[in-house]
Amino acid sequence: MWTAVCKYTELEPGRGVAALVEGSAVALFRLGDGSLHAVGNIDPFSGASVISRGITGMRGDGTATVASPMYKDIFDLATGVALDAPEVRLPVFAVRRHRGVVWVGPDVTSGSAPDAELLTAATPAV
Amino acid sequence: MVAHRFVSSLLEHAREGGLPAPAVTVFGAEDRPAYDRVRLSSWFDDRDPGGLHLEPYPEGAVEVVAPATVVAVDREAQTVTTADGAVRGYDTLVLATGSRPFVPPVEQHTAPGCFVYRTLDDVEAIAAYADGRRTGVVVGGGLLGLEAAKALTSLGLETTVVEFAPRLMPLQVDDGGAAALQARIAELGVILLTGTRLDRVVVGDDGVARAVQAIRGEETIAVDADIVVFAAGVRPEDGLARDAGLGVGERGGIVVDRLCRTSDPRVYAIGECALAADGRVYGLVAPGYQMAEAAAAHIAAASDERAFTGADTSTKLKLLGVEVASFGDAFGAADGALAATYSDSRRRVYRKLTVAPDGRLLGGILVGDADDYATLRALVGEQPPAAPELLLLPAGTAGAVTLGPAGLPDGAVLCSCHNVTKGAICTAIDDLAEKGAETGNGEVTTKQVGLCTKAGTGCGSCVTSIKSLITAAGGGSSALCEHFSQTRSELYTIVRRDRITTFAELLAKHGTAAVGGAAKTGAAKAPASAKEVNDGCDVCKPAVGSILASLGGLLAEAEGAGRKPHVLDGGQAALQDTNDHVLANLQRNGSYSVVPRIPGGEITPDKLIVIGEVARDFGLYTKITGGQRIDLFGAQMADLPKIWRRLVDAGFESGHAYGKALRTVKSCVGSTWCRYGVQDSVKMAIDLELRYRGLRAPHKIKMAVSGCARECAEAQSKDVGVIATERGWNLYVGGNGGARPRHADLLATDLDDETLVRTVDRFLALYIAEADRLERTATWVERYEGGLDRLRSVLLDDVEERGADLEALIAAHVDAYTDEWRAVLDDPVKLARFATFVNAPEAPDPTVAFVPERGQIKPLLTLGRR
Incomplete structure (x- = not known):
């Protein structure tokens, strides 16, 4: 269910990496405030596996985002939703940091995991 | 077009009023859907009639009968009869028959080779007939005549315009205006004969047009003409109305009232065929549209609110x-x-x-x-x-x-296509800004204003005014993004002055959310929630990344640091856009292309062989670029360092094809080989390319050097173009290819090598200091305050005494230059970033796949084109 992917310190703030989790590519980000986010790596607009190579950002209301490097579509890192096309979204994965290791969990936006505990796990562990 | 507008408006009235949709039948004489006649000449650009088509009617809403010419109207029986004898009844009849070209009844005016210029059939026939022919004459120097002249020149014909009036466009401009217009048109090679009356068309033995004979004053002139196009005005197409006994003006045109009703209240007439209530026949489309709206409002809603009493014929x-x-x-x-x-x-x-x-x-x-x-x-x-x-x-x-439009009264109509006042536009801008501030994604755009008010969505001539109103409203179009209220140029000055070396520092000290930042700049918006905005966005991060890179050499020098920072160093690594992110160009399937630098396009056979071997060994698609180098496509991210290693070992370095930086300096072979060359253009191109390689700028920079005035390197389409003269070099700046081509401006002539390089140093440094984000030199030069003359005196005469300062930037860059690829290969930390997956570095990316095509590979795509 949970996959250990790398050390927390391997992650450069603001610069994503791709990780293989149960056969699929996940884009993993450590932001400037230390928070962790994991979303699907495939850009739904191009089909290319590139989201991890996007630029992270933050909107005025505190929404953390990533811009796809392909056509610059911007996604909300917390919900996976494309800001300019709300019907399009990336899967969002639970992610937590435990004893210096980053773990990626299940897709919290798929129907099979509506578990409230998992949703809270998507926020950074202290 | 007018009929199309009428039908669209009628249907909209019905929809808005919740009324049953009217049963509409449209008869069209042409075998085509409605199209944009005003842009007829643009057919010659791509020869695609589809590009001119107007928006189709909603499915099933309208019955279109075409081609079918209505030959009679029986007002008593309320029927129309078409040429094939079919009869149709009507409750209300709208005549939008337009006009027919006026052809002066001179001798042989119907000979083969004579055309009018009104329909798509006309332009297709002209284009077909022009093939292989040499000369053309347009009769008429008004708006339509000049359009036709443009068409003939684009077909490669030597074109002459014959106008009876003493000047071109006699209805729109006066003598002074016509003189300026004529001088400009004459520069394009079109011959203008004004004050000249067409006498007759001269035909050859085969009966086909060969020339026209015209009379100017006492003189009889013969002009070769394989093609004659009559564009000497139009006459209202009012025959149908005349035959039906409707009132018609003395000089033509169906008489209508303010609601566009003819003398029979069941029959309306709109557009060019109508003689409007103010006693004028309007040949422009905008008044035609207004008549269409007047008639539709009256027919659908019995409303006289859109009554047509006359129109502004401003053009x-x-x-x-x-x-x-x-x-x-x-x-x-x-x-x-x-x-x-x-x-x-x-x-x-x-x-x-x-x-x-x-x-x-x-x-x-x-x-x-x-x-x-x-x-x-x-x-x-x-x-x-x-x-x-x-x-x-x-x-x-x-x-x-x-x-500026800022000085206009609120009641002034800015968008005349949709009759939108400045006041309405300003209100919309304020509303949008407020909404934007609430949601935190605040930039007001002209597109949003268009959606709210329709302003700017017609002919588009007011979009610039709308843009400046947005700026004036503090809509922040000069602010870089929501994180910085400064322009790119202002941030450049701050970074340089305060020697700021990280994005985080700049954001903390000068960002809109910075402590005291809001008070300092006045325009900043406080974040809507208590959560601290501690990150930028995909606009400001690459822009600041570029500024830090441009200034890297200078700042390193000031700090006494031996080495210029690398674009993938620490915090800077997270700022880099799509291509800079991995120092290669992202392709549509997520793979990358690699372009090694080939200065001046000069390469040894041994190096060519290495490129070939690398491409073969890594299975890359190869293509020669327009910049005289070789692009290798289809590299997986994890393979990039391995490819670079091979290239770097063979003496190659990064070509910065991925950067907003100098790309290439293209050159011809110059005086070394060419019989005509007057200077060594290859050496100069190599010198320039090695001097400015890796120099980050607001946008990419292309250069070229030609060895003589024949200009084989196409230098005048480059940001910096150098053309050899007998005495030195001519320097051109601000050229561009691409979507908006621009010929470069001649900045200085006959420069020696040293002055040339110094001037290019200053030009590039000034551009880097002052241009907006993603602004090419072409637009920057165009908007440079004081124009080219001022730019010239700043760069050559140093009137602002900035020369030394500008040169220092380039000197520091040259001193600190290192190859970005080699630096990655030498640094394990950077190298580690090229792993496909952080937990499976060497695993190939399963989404990147290729299929063969023409002996090479092409991407296998999982989705179609976006």
Whole structure:
């Protein structure tokens, strides 16, 4: 269910990496405030596996985002939703940091995991 | 077009009023859906009639019968009869028959080779007939005639325009305006015969047009003409109405009232076929649309709100590339009207304003420079904010008043296509800004304003005005993004002055959310939630990344640091956009292309072999680029360092094809080999390329050096173009290819090598310091305050005494240059970033796949084109 992917310190703030989790590519980000986010790596607009190579950002209301490097579509890192096309979204994965290791969990936006505990796990562990 | 507008409006009225949809039948004589006749000439650009089609009617809403010519109207029986004898009944009949070209009844005017210019069939026939022919004559020098002349020149014909009046466009411009227009058109190689009457078409033995004979004063002129196009005006197509006994004007046109009703209240007439209530026949599309709206409102809703009582015939056109605008009382026909004119026959610019004795603006004529047309037209009937002669001076002249739309009264109509006032636009901008501030994604755009008000969605001539209203409203179009209220240039100054070396520091000290930042800049928006905004976005991060890279050499020097920072160093690594992110160019399937630098396009056979071997061993698709180098496509991210290793070992370095930086310096072989070369263009190209390689800038920079005036390197389409002369080098700047091509401006002539390099140093450094984000030199040069003359005196005469400072930037860059690829190979930390997956570094990316094509590979895509 949970996959250990790398050390927390391997992650450069603001610069994503791709990780293989149960056969699929996940884009993993450590932001400037230390928070962790994991979303699907495939850009739904191009089909290319590139989201991890996007630029992270933050909107005025505190929404953390990533811009796809392909056509610059911007996604909300917390919900996976494309800001300019709300019907399009990336899967969002639970992610937590435990004893210096980053773990990626299940897709919290798929129907099979509506578990409230998992949703809270998507926020950074202290 | 007018009929199309009428039907669309009628259906919309029904929909809005919740009424049953009317049963509409449209008869069209042409075998095509409705199309945009105004842009007929643009057919010659791509020969695609589909590009002109108007929006189709909603499925099933309208019955279109075409081609079918209505030959009779029986008003008593309320029927129409088509040429094939079919009869149709009507409750209401709308005539939108347009007009027919007027062909002067000269001898042989119907000979093969004679055409009119009105329909798509006409232009297709002209194009087909022109094939292999050499000369063309257009009869008529009005709007339509000049359009036709443009078409003939684009077909490669030697073109002559014959106009009876003493000047071109006699209805829109006066003598002074026509002189400027004629001078510009003559430059394009079109021969103009004004004050000349067509006498007859001369045919050869085969009965086909060969020439025209015309009379100017006492003189008889013969002009070769394989093709003759009649564009000498139109006549209302009112025959059907005449036969049906409807009222028709003395000089043609179906008589209609304010609601566009003819003498029979069940029959309406709109557009060019109608003689409007003000006694005029309008040949322009905008009044036609207004008539269509008037008739539709009355028929659908019995409303007289859109009644048509006359129209503004102001026009702004681009004829053969020349801007011509005429508005209001252009000729000063009103009692006591006074005029102020500005004329510069060197620049072929003519501007005139007419004013009433009490100072109110009446109208004007603008030729060659009509940028402020929208503003001036909106001021008609008002007291202008400055004396008319000052309004006429070109921007940048001492004393000139630049008229922003900000100075207009609220009631002034800015968008005349949709009749939207400045006040309505400003209200929309304020609303949008407020909404934007609430949601935190605040930039107001002209597109949003268009969605709210329709302003700017018609002909588009007012979009610039809308943009400046947004700026004036503090809509922050000059702010880089929501994180920085400064422009890119201001941030450049701050970074340089305060020696800031990280994005985080700049954001913390000068960002909109910075402590005290909001108070300092005044325009900043506080974050909506308590959560601290501690990150930028995909706009400011790459822009700041670029500034830090441009200044890297200078800042390293100031700090006494030996080495210039690398774009993938620490915090900078997270700022880099798509291609800079991995120092290669992202392709549509997520793979990358690799371009090694080949300075000046000169390469040894051994190096060519290495490129070939690398491409073969890594399975890459190869293509020669327009910049005289070789692009290798289809590399997986994890393979990039391995590819670079092979290339770097063979003496290659990064070509920065991925960067907003110098790309290539293209060259011809020059005096070394070429019989015509006068200077060694290859050596100069290599010197320039090695000097500026890796120099980060607001946008990419392309250069070229040609060894003689034959210009084989196409230097005049580059940001910096150098062309050899007998005595040295001519320097051109601000050229561009791409979507908006621009010929470079000649900045200086006959420079020696040293002066050339020094001037290019200053030019590039000034561009880097002052341009906006993603602004090419072409637009920057175009908007440079004071124009090219000022730029020249800043760069060559150093009137602002910035020369040494500008040169220092480039000198520091040259000293600190290192190859970005090699630096990655030498640094394990950076190298680690090229793993496919952080937990499976060498695993190939399963989504990147290829299929063969023409002996190479191409991407196998999982999704279609976006």
